[in-house]
Amino acid sequence: MQELYPVIFFLLTVVAFVLNIFGLMQLIPLYITLPLLFIAIYATIFTFAHRKTYRGKMR
Numbered sequence: 001m002q003e004l005y006p007v008i009f010f011l012l013t014v015v016a017f018v019l020n021i022f023g024l025m026q027l028i029p030l031y032i033t034l035p036l037l038f039i040a041i042y043a044t045i046f047t048f049a050h051r052k053t054y055r056g057k058m059r
Helices: 005-024 030-050
Strands: none
Touching: 005 030
16 A cells, blocks of 8 residues: 555646646636645655655564
């Protein structure tokens, strides 16, 4: 399941980007789409960066 998180968040980022384009065309309010896009990008970067962290000594 851990390997699936980056893919899910990447797809969420693509969907949020499309919604943001709709917001720029004034079909959806921007104050809804911009936070969604920010959260999706943040979660995507966090999952890609957090995969290789050192978690202590393995026993």
